[in-house]
Amino acid sequence: MALAELVDHVIGVDPDRDRITAAVVCSKTQGELASRVFPTTARGYGQALRWAAPYTTEGRRAWSIESTGSYGAGLAAALAAKGEFVIEFDHPSTRSAKDGAKSDSLDAVRAAREILGRTSWATPRSRGAREGLRTLITARDSAKLVRVAAINVLKALVVTAPVDLCEELRGRPLMALVARCQRLRPDTATDPEYAATKLSLRSTANRVRQLTDECRELELAMIPLVRSMAPALLDEPGIGVLIAAQILVSWSHPGRCRDEAAFARLGGVAPLEATSGQTQTRHRLSRGGDRQLNC
Template sequence: MSMLADLVEVVIGVDTHKDTHTAALLDARSGGVLARATVGADPDGYAELVALAGQHSGLRAWALEGSGGYGAGLARHLADAGELVVELDRPVRPARRGGAKSDPIDAERAARDALARTRLAQPKTGPERAALQARLTARRAAVEASATAQRQLHALVITSPEVVRARFRGQSTRLMLATAARLRPTTTADVEVFTCLTVLRDLARRVRFLEAEAAEHEKAIRGIVRSWRPDLLQLTGVGPIVAATVLTAWSHPGRCRNDAAFAMLAGAAPIPASSGKTVRYRLNRSGNRQLNRALHTVVLTRLQRDERTRAYADRRRTQGRTDREIKRCLTRYVARELFRRLENPPHPLDAS
């Protein structure tokens, strides 16, 4: 595959921040800096950057840091303008001598990093993907906050006076929440008892509110997935949350060049770690960890409910494979299956 330097004449590296973006324009052939600019992170600033790039003739490409975060607005603006954008979430940066760092330096480094690349990542795009990402983020926050409140409720029950603790003894978490939600503290009680009962009731109500919020987000996620890619929900082990996680990471056809790249994105591709006569692979701990977790969820579900998967696991055990190794193989298989389904969706007439 050709390097980016062989495809374009100008590369614009952009160091993105909340309020400003700093760009460095580099000549792809000589590597020289043609121009630098810092603009506001708003439509006027985006237009100013495009106008600056237009002053230099030839094909050009943009290398953005954080195209899914601070650079999301600029990435959308450039996509609407038909510009070539390369995603650089974590550019390779050389060691800074003497602590040298500045936005122009980082922008120039981003451009040089893009020039050396042969595998160009495209930014995530699409309104459905953006909607799913927002819903998943909000749901995850609600679920985590609910779990935190439940732990706080357990801890408070343990340290409460016996008159309070006795009401919850032997109860499961769900029963504790129901009991706490029905509490009616009275001011005639001891100040410590009154405070404990009040806080326990508030925690239980918070948990219920957060659970209702998470359920509402999941309902909306299911609706978006069904309208966008309902075929994913037909796969064993793939529910609305797993499907949404996969779709937000995949984004659109062509973003990942093949199933191996998708597996690497998911952290499901083993990494060679051989040395001398020892040939081995190590676990890949990089990549999109939410996507990795989604694939792992599919594997666990299939090991419980899918006869073919269980038969495969039994066969591999007879060959001396451990359960951990079997799950790694299955995770790689699921990544390949999902990628092929995403890149080649079934035709509507085939499903009828």
């Protein structure tokens, strides 16, 4: 059953950093009834709900919000707390208006009209402990990227170091190399190349150590959250805290994925046809997802 048969009106929302643009669309005619801009504050979210009330029927309206994982997260959470029917407007059509027109108001109307014809839809990611896990994953991924870059710099410095220093450091396991470089003491009275190289090695090693400790601290903070939400998950073979945390954040809750196909895309196990020429019909796994089915 299409959404248009379940609700009388859809409020499409195009969010931005400082404001949200909402537009009320009639389900039967797909005509725009009203539109307005509100600030991205708790007061602004309340104003949006009160503004939509005269144009819609409570219990027979839906909110189609774009970017519920970023700019639209605050509004989605505020509406969900009030018991509103909130839909995550994912994968909008790339078709633009014939005259090339584009504005926040037009995007809000599009978010409402495009969702009306769908027979399945996703609801925004739940917050609470899951949102806490998401922030920990984001911070840990950021620290890991910087750590990998620092490790690459450290190894490059070893390769280009003076011969005797290079021979002393080369071949050591990573953390043993870090520990040794942290103990280097530049002596400005000696060769300036040695002094500068030792200082660079020590500084980079300190950075690697700090980021390693930071990643470990964030991972440890994930464990109680994972155990509180899915205590049996960490007992499964091959599932550690990082994988468990990502599963809980990506899946989030029943209704997060529109259908089984979307869930298969999310897990990277959806079959994708890979037939060419005389090759018989075969399939491979779609690891990268799909615009039409990925949730």
